[in-house]
Amino acid sequence: MTIKLYCFGESGNAYKAALTLELSGLEWEPVYVDFFNGETRSPEFREINPMGEVPVMVDGDLTLSQSGAIQDYVSTKSSQLGPHSANERREILRWILWDNHKLSSVAGLTRFLMNFLPENKRPAEVIEFNQGRLKAAYKTLNDALAGRQWLVGDRLTIADIACCGYLYYPEPFGFDRKDWPNIDAWLTRLSETPGFKYPYDLMPGSPADRT
Numbered sequence: 001m002t003i004k005l006y007c008f009g010e011s012g013n014a015y016k017a018a019l020t021l022e023l024s025g026l027e028w029e030p031v032y033v034d035f036f037n038g039e040t041r042s043p044e045f046r047e048i049n050p051m052g053e054v055p056v057m058v059d060g061d062l063t064l065s066q067s068g069a070i071q072d073y074v075s076t077k078s079s080q081l082g083p084h085s086a087n088e089r090r091e092i093l094r095w096i097l098w099d100n101h102k103l104s105s106v107a108g109l110t111r112f113l114m115n116f117l118p119e120n121k122r123p124a125e126v127i128e129f130n131q132g133r134l135k136a137a138y139k140t141l142n143d144a145l146a147g148r149q150w151l152v153g154d155r156l157t158i159a160d161i162a163c164c165g166y167l168y169y170p171e172p173f174g175f176d177r178k179d180w181p182n183i184d185a186w187l188t189r190l191s192e193t194p195g196f197k198y199p200y201d202l203m204p205g206s207p208a209d210r211t
Contacts, residue, residue, distance in 0.1 A: 003028040005070075006048065006056040008035050009205035010116075012108050012166035014055040017070040018202050020161050021057075023195050024078035032204040036116075067165070068096040071158040081158050091152045095159035103137045106130050107166040111173035115207070131174035138180050145182035149189060156193060164190055168198055171207070 005021060007014035007030050021028040033039050033054050040052045049056045049065045056063065057070045059077075064070055075082030083089035110130040113122055141163060144151060151159045167175060167187060177184040190196065200206040 001027075001060050003074075004031050004058045005029070006031045006033050006045075006058070007054050007203045008033050009200045009203040010169075010207065011035070011054050011203075012104060012111075012169065012199070013053075013067045014203060015168075015199045016067040016104075016158075016162050016165040017055040017057060017074070018199075019165075019197070020071045020074045020081060020158055022197060022202060023156075023161070023193065024074050024080045026074060026078050030203050035205075036210060068093075068100060068158075068162060071096070071162060075158050081156060081161065083157070084153065088153055088157075092157055092159040095151050096162045098140075099163045099165070103134070103141070103163060104165050106133050106137065107173055107175070110134065111166065111169065111171055114173050115171040127174075134174050138175065138183065142180040142182045145186050149186070156190065160186070160190060 003021060003026055005014070005018055005028055007018055018030065033045070035054065039045055040049075040054065046052055048058075048063065051065055053065060055067055055070060056065045057073070058064075059073075062073075064073055072082075083092055110127060113127050113130075150156055151163065164187060166173075167177075167183070168191070177187065191198075
């Protein structure tokens with residue numbers, strides 16, 4: 001049975017789930033969610049996910065939301081991209097939780113404020129504050145990758161996919177790869193993984209569709 005992932009191209013959190021599915025070898029298909037026209041607030045979508053968010057994965061009778069939970073499910077079902085030990089599982093979980101709190105949540109908001117709001121409604125002080133928080137997160141990630149190819153163990157895991165979720169997007173939000181050489185090399189390694197796709201090549205929907 002084909003796994004369905006409710007998603008849209010601009011969502012970095014959906015990208016984490018979509019890229020995990022793409023690299024897992026499982027059969028899946030994206031289902032476009034029209035976020036910018038309010039679909040996630042509709043009663044029909046709330047029946048799929050009462051939290052009113054993407055991504056949402058449907059695999060037979062199982063419906064699962066939140067990117068980290070979806071990644072964990074996919075890596076377990078496919079035996080790909082997951083831990084090889086209990087210690088690795090905790091380390092992967094540590095990075096997923098860190099990313100959700102320190103990196104993706106701030107990057108997603110900052111990118112939205114800088115690119116998807118009308119220019120006269122972009123709060124400059126909030127953006128500046130968030131970019132300061134992001135620099136601290138980039139330093140943590142860059143330092144963790146010093147002398148390492150991957151965040152956990154000696155191979156690509158869902159920890160890497162979680163933490164890269166927003167870093168491949170072309171819209172500006174205060175991240176420049178050249179400023180963070182270890183992150184830059186890591187993103188290059190990840191993008192050279194067989195089957196890798198960039199967000200707008202993997203999921204339906206992009207800013208160009210709305211212009």
